[in-house]
Amino acid sequence: MLNHAALDRAFQALADPTRRAIVERLSHGARSVSDLARPLAMSLPAVMQHLALLERSGLVTSAKVGRVRTCRIEPKALSQVEAWIHARRAEWERRLDRLGDYLSELQAGGGDVGADG
Amino acid sequence: MLNHAALDRAFQALADPTRRAIVERLSHGARSVSDLARPLAMSLPAVMQHLALLERSGLVTSAKVGRVRTCRIEPKALSQVEAWIHARRAEWERRLDRLGDYLSELQAGGGDVGADG
DNA sequence: GTGATACTGAAGCTGATGCTTAACCATGCA
DNA sequence: TGCATGGTTAAGCATCAGCTTCAGTATCAC
Numbered sequence: 001m002l003n004h005a006a007l008d009r010a011f012q013a014l015a016d017p018t019r020r021a022i023v024e025r026l027s028h029g030a031r032s033v034s035d036l037a038r039p040l041a042m043s044l045p046a047v048m049q050h051l052a053l054l055e056r057s058g059l060v061t062s063a064k065v066g067r068v069r070t071c072r073i074e075p076k077a078l079s080q081v082e083a084w085i086h087a088r089r090a091e092w093e094r095r096l097d098r099l100g101d102y103l104s105e106l107q108a109g110g111g112d113v114g115a116d117g
Numbered sequence: 118m119l120n121h122a123a124l125d126r127a128f129q130a131l132a133d134p135t136r137r138a139i140v141e142r143l144s145h146g147a148r149s150v151s152d153l154a155r156p157l158a159m160s161l162p163a164v165m166q167h168l169a170l171l172e173r174s175g176l177v178t179s180a181k182v183g184r185v186r187t188c189r190i191e192p193k194a195l196s197q198v199e200a201w202i203h204a205r206r207a208e209w210e211r212r213l214d215r216l217g218d219y220l221s222e223l224q225a226g227g228g229d230v231g232a233d234g
Numbered sequence: 235g236t237g238a239t240a241c242t243g244a245a246g247c248t249g250a251t252g253c254t255t256a257a258c259c260a261t262g263c264a
Numbered sequence: 265t266g267c268a269t270g271g272t273t274a275a276g277c278a279t280c281a282g283c284t285t286c287a288g289t290a291t292c293a294c
Contacts, residue, residue, distance in 0.1 A: 004134075008134055011128075011131050011132045011137065012132045014128050014131075014132070014202075015128045015129045015131070015132035016281090016282085017121075017125055018282090020128065020201075023205055024205060026209070027204075027205040027206070027208040027209045027212075028208060028212065029212060032240080032241095033240075033241065034239085034240060034241075042282085042283070042284090043283075043284065043285080044240085044241075044242095045241095045242080045243085045244095045283085045284080045285085046282070046283055046284075048241075048242070048243095049281090049282075049283080050282085053281095064241085066240090066290090066291060066292075067239070067240045067241065067290060067291040067292070068239095068240065068241085068291090069240080069241070073205070073206075073209045075206045075209050075210060078202055078205060078206045078209075079202075079206055081202055082199055082202040082203055082206065084137075085131075085195055085196075085198055085199040085202070086199055087144075088140055088141060088144040088190070088195060089144070089190075089192045089195045089196055089199065091144040091145060092143075092144045092190045092192050092195075093192060095144075095145065095146060133251090133252085135252090149270080149271095150270075150271065151269085151270060151271075159252085159253070159254090160253075160254065160255080161270085161271075161272090162253085162254080162255085162271095162272080162273085162274095163252070163253055163254075165271075165272070165273095166251095166252075166253085167252085181271085183260090183261060183262075183270090184260060184261040184262075184269070184270045184271065185261090185269095185270065185271085186270080186271065
């Protein structure tokens with residue numbers, strides 16, 4: 001399980017459109033730093049800063065061979081972010097279901113709801 | 118489908134720990150503004166700014182009855198963020214699978230890989 | 235060794251973000 | 265009518281995020 005701080009970094013990493021573009025790109029295959037930088041309208045150091053953040057967040061790993069650093073996605077971190085969102089949505093929908101059930105019951109009985117506030 | 122800008126706002130909204138705490142809280146049921154603010158170590162206006170951002174992002178909706186504004190989760194927006202992450206992870210894993218298949222084939226044949234860079 | 239390529243480090247600028255305080259408005263209630 | 269409650273607005277401030285440029289270092293090809 002991703003701890004609080006790590007989840008924090010992961011969400012923060014994904015908040016930036018450039019970094020999401022990088023993740024999207026990397027989902028199609030590992031890429032070198034300058035390869036990732038080429039289509040982006042910014043300097044190489046700027047891209048490196050994004051990559052550093054992605055790596056600190058655990059979403060991306062990289063390894064250097066010779067002078068080329070190759071970056072790739074870390075699917076585990078990605079799936080843990082996914083899990084967090086899913087859990088919140090699932091909990092909400094579970095509640096709605098229970099409320100639905102309760103309201104159905106009431107139709108055959110009587111009383112007060114207390115709703116969902 | 119969530120457009121680019123909306124997805125952007127949603128990810129940005131979730132980047133902040135306070136806002137994620139609010140979403141987490143709301144997943145257990147709708148809440149009023151001051152109710153949400155109570156456990157948070159900040160002023161009410163600060164919480165309102167977070168809520169405004171969450172609402173602009175589409176993750177949260179709210180309605181005012183009398184003087185009380187009640188906030189609730191918008192599961193659709195949440196699931197679209199979830200979908201984005203899932204798609205990236207799925208794509209990466211699909212690639213890994215194909216690469217695995219290819220490598221298996223090679224073991225029964227011969228040639229060059231071209232790997233995943 | 236020389237030059238090109240690929241990346242790295244550091245400093246600095248600018249606008250956005252997250253907060254604060256100090257008002258203020260609207261509703262509920264005695 | 266007057267006071268408490270719940271929310272809202274506006275202004276200001278400190279910090280941070282994202283970018284730039286400039287100046288490196290390491291590797292590779294010749």
